[in-house]
Amino acid sequence: MNKQTHWDTIYQNKSPNEVSWYQEKPVISLELIKSVALKPEDFLIDVGAGASTLCDYLLAQGYRHLTVLDLSANALAYSRQRLGDKASLIDWQLADITQFLPSQRYHFWHDRAVFHFLIDASEREQYKQVLNASIDAGGYVMIAAFSIGGAKKCSGLDVVQYDAEKLAAELGEQFVFVTERFETHQTPAGNEQAFGYFLFRCLK
Numbered sequence: 001m002n003k004q005t006h007w008d009t010i011y012q013n014k015s016p017n018e019v020s021w022y023q024e025k026p027v028i029s030l031e032l033i034k035s036v037a038l039k040p041e042d043f044l045i046d047v048g049a050g051a052s053t054l055c056d057y058l059l060a061q062g063y064r065h066l067t068v069l070d071l072s073a074n075a076l077a078y079s080r081q082r083l084g085d086k087a088s089l090i091d092w093q094l095a096d097i098t099q100f101l102p103s104q105r106y107h108f109w110h111d112r113a114v115f116h117f118l119i120d121a122s123e124r125e126q127y128k129q130v131l132n133a134s135i136d137a138g139g140y141v142m143i144a145a146f147s148i149g150g151a152k153k154c155s156g157l158d159v160v161q162y163d164a165e166k167l168a169a170e171l172g173e174q175f176v177f178v179t180e181r182f183e184t185h186q187t188p189a190g191n192e193q194a195f196g197y198f199l200f201r202c203l204k
């Protein structure tokens with residue numbers, strides 16, 4: 001099964017609040033976005049957004065340039081439906097992030113639980129090329145991943161676990177570590193997942 005079919009099938013068989021990564025409100029992501037004091041006109045992208053409500057909160061906070069990207073059309077359809085009329089305010093991108101061709105630079109790149117699925121070094125290299133082509137000088141990158149020692153799989157797929165040091169080494173020296181947060185995520189099925197959220201700033 002290819003990746004797109006894998007993710008589309010998950011979103012076909014489960015509603016957004018049944019998937020293990022579901023959050024009613026992405027509190028830590030919102031806190032980290034707030035911490036960097038963006039302007040309402042700044043460009044933000046949520047890569048591998050799934051059916052996350054992050055975009056709902058960011059729209060409500062007045063951000064006007066939001067891109068929501070995912071590999072699964074089913075996931076994006078949930079968010080479009082949930083947002084109703086407000087869906088037209090979002091730039092929706094049905095794409096594999098490792099193949100994405102950005103049409104502008106972003107001030108904030110948000111990735112919760114996507115980069116950690118990239119098991120092969122070649123895929124991570126492609127992701128980093130897209131990131132480098134997408135991020136504005138002085139822009140911020142937040143990547144949330146399973147913590148070292150935590151879960152080794154998500155939705156049946158292997159993941160790479162990260163801490164700040166390992167992620168910094170992956171991203172390269174143009175990305176400077178800013179801060180980190182840790183979360184014990186409660187899945188809808190009642191399990192716990194240890195997440196780390198890592199914020200970097202692009203110096204180039």
Ligand SMILES: C[S@@+](CC[C@H](N)C(=O)[O-])C[C@H]1O[C@@H](n2cnc3c(N)ncnc32)[C@H](O)[C@@H]1O
Nearest residue numbers: 007021048049050052070071072096097112113
């Ligand atoms: C674990 S879910 C996290 C969803 C969302 N970020 C959240 O925190 O609720 C991973 C998401 O990444 C998407 N995804 C996986 N690989 C991807 C890729 N290469 N490009 C774009 N999206 C991808 C999946 O479709 C899925 O929606």
